[in-house]
Amino acid sequence: MTGLAPVAWPPAPIRTERLVLRPSEAHDRPAFVELFASPEVHTHLGGPRPRDELERAMPDVPGRRPGVFVIDAGGAMIGTVSIDRSDAVPPGHAPSGAGAAELAYMILPEAWGRGYAAEACVAVLDWFAQEFPGEPVVLRTRTANRRAMRLAERLGFTEVERFEEYGAEQWFGVLAPAAPSG
16 A cells, blocks of 8 residues: 555544544554454455454554544444555556555444445545545445445446456446536
8 A cells, every 4th residue: 555645644533414534543442343353344345354363463553544534423433434545456457546546434334324434435535635636536346235336326436347356246436536616
């Protein structure tokens, strides 16, 4: 990952109507363990990791790196949303995706169905557009992940291609930057 240089990190927390998007803190560690151990969260992400392995390996302050925001609702972590760059072009991806900023998110199952993922993604995409005007953002998901596919559409991502990877059909889309007003 090449990160989000030259943006100073962490930025001030991003506040939405119901959420605070902020850097991770030590008290978020149990929620990170739950997020990565959850079979529901990882149905389309290669499966959960064993809880005991996560407890041993996870740092005291997990997810503390540029581009990763904790999604905080009412003072509790309910998930993460990240935007980061990747140097590598995974098999099947368009070469134009190399180095592009990629949006990703995970929400704990008890917070599903309330629009938190959409609210958090919109806020991070707005932040990214201010910090990196004119840059597109990409998103990939399994086509079987109907919730993620609907959210990609709602956020305005346009399909670039579908391909096979990890034994399943994958979807790769792009969100073109907004045209400058004026």
